Amino acid sequence: MTTTAITAIIVILYLIGAPILGGILAGLDRIITARMQGRYGPPVWQPFYDVLKLMSKEKAAVNKTQNFYVFCFLLFMIFTGAVFFAGGDLLLVLFALTLASIFLVLGAFSSNSPYSFIGAERELIQTMAYEPMVLITAAGMYLATKSFFVADIAAFSTPLIYYLPGIFIGFVYILTIKFRKSPFDLSTSHHAHQELVKGLTTEFSGPTLAMIEIAHWYENIFLLGIVYLFFAFNPLLGVIVALLTYFLEILIDNSNARVTWQLTMKSAWIVAATLGMANLIIVFFKLSV
Amino acid sequence: MAFLKLAGTVTKRMGMKSACYMYPVVAREFTKTTRGHVELDSADCIYCGLCQRKCPTKAIEVNRQEKNWTIQPLRCIVCSGCVDVCPKKCLRMENTYSSSVTSKF
């Protein structure tokens, strides 16, 4: 088989498998969270039931453009993951990711609700908070492997984590923002219990909300894919570390209050500037001499 | 400064039994003193109407001529006032909640 054919198969597998895996992960998340809180929790399949139910609901949108934006969000999220798992350019992947989230923000802005309006503003602030660290991650991977292509990075013989421990920690730190977990679930949280009701997603309902859910499943699998990259020299280890990271996020989610956006921003940048930058500089010198 | 102060408790909780139970699969246990709902032993009732007068929510209706005693369970606030006042002690406070209904009366 040619490499193109293999790539095509992987992409198709991703298109079908990611939402399933992502949904199961979300279901496990809810069970573990419930256990941590002393509750029973729902069945593993609950996220799928939720999405199916949302699908069957009436389409009620504040305005038509909203659905278009959300559709673009889903589309670019899928595109991001597809390029990533096809072994494409990491920079393209990361900017497609940003583009996707900008579409969601636009969707929230387009409905004149003050809740989603402020939620959208906060989402932008969050994007600003995590973006430097994401770029540093890409730069670090490039410095270590001399390639921006995910396929090359994954095939790199020495463990990436050996070069980039600081960047790994920094990336896990901002993952909390990306996964929308406490303490950084500012713009929207998993449960509608904050001053902004549901923030960013307040004005979405029915099939539109289902699209956002599915997009998040794609997104989560893709993000864990980046975590995997750090340990790609040993696929089994990579998967285990990715799952452990997710568990760590759940633990952090359950032992923190939601902090203010000022602290989110400050801490994410401090982490990027110290752990990220220091690691980058060290790798730069180590590999250039 | 202490970070992740609750982390210990939540990890400990993961291996423990859930604090809530699967109602209604697992039945709720009522205590002996629980005020659940009012029951009448109609054999002893003399239809004096004292319970009706005492009830703060007018949930009980007594008709002396027709020898009829009715209660609207949804109006009753389970204060037990009627039980205390009944001269024949024919009203009982059961310790189980009145069962769910699909219509108001």
Add this chain to the structure above:
Amino acid sequence: MSKRTIIPFGPQHPVLPEPIHLDLVLEDEKVVQAIPRIGYVHRGLEKLVEKQEYANMVYVAERICGICSFIHAQTCSQAIEDLLPIEVPERALYLRTIWAEMSRTHSHLLWLGLMADAFGFEALFMHCWRLREKILDMVEDTAGGRVIFGSCKVGGVRVDIEDAKLKDIVIQYNDLEKEIKEITDVFVEDYSVKHRLVDVGVMSKEDAHVLGAVGPTMRGSGVAKDMRTLGYAAYKYLKFEPVVETAGDCYARTKVRIREVFQSIDLIRQAVAQIPGGPIAVKVTGNPTGSSFQCVEQARGDVAYYLKANGTKNLERFRVRTPTFANIPPLLKMLGGCELADVPVIVLSIDPCISCTER
């Protein structure tokens, strides 16, 4: 001038357990003004007294609020007993005290949970309520109801707690105390919690006085005023000091309530150790006359009952000033100039009980 947004906060809002409406005028994420509107759950108790017999008003008063339930019934009974007048047996006074303190512990745990929820800490919320549930079970076991105790009446109490059960309550509270400590330590020490509470919604001692704050809201600002020191019920026989914190921010108010939980447990221990035997109620005859004013410390602050009677079986006037009503002006003061993200925390920090306020 920057653009102003008005965020409608309530009457239906996930953070608010009860309906109050606040129009939050925002500049970016800063609240410049908060305009309250209440009256969504008014039930007209003042009129109801004309129809209900005075003894029945105790049941009605208890249902003013689902959390301070017992203390409402207690205050109402106290006022009617004052009008009749009758002496309540000692044992009944002690039992009332024990139930009132149980009510305070469960109310404060409920509040701690709601507070945790307000700053987005779901696990902490669940654990506070898990502990509260154990207290509710004890209440059900002794009084018959879970949140509506229904055990207080004019002239005493309606059910007795046997001595064995009283001892059992103390044992259960001893175990519970350790668990509560484990959870409340999170409020006191955790970095992310402190980040959300310290220096948020500060109210000075002077403001607390001038705006007429009551209860933990006031004690968090350094004013040592606790109605229990008046010595009603069995408090005159028990040893305690009002809990005071001086910082005046949400963190101080939280700490006041946490310390009060332990204070209440201690009061229950003292009361159980000293409780005398004897009857639990006296017979009530005649109709009340005159007027009575009673102040009692609820979990949220002092509640004031004014009752007037004219010798018939119905009261003439029935007025309740609940703690939340007194705490709304201080709340508006605290909200001015705060961040939007802090609004739920500040609103919760007065422990609002809207159905109390509107009766």
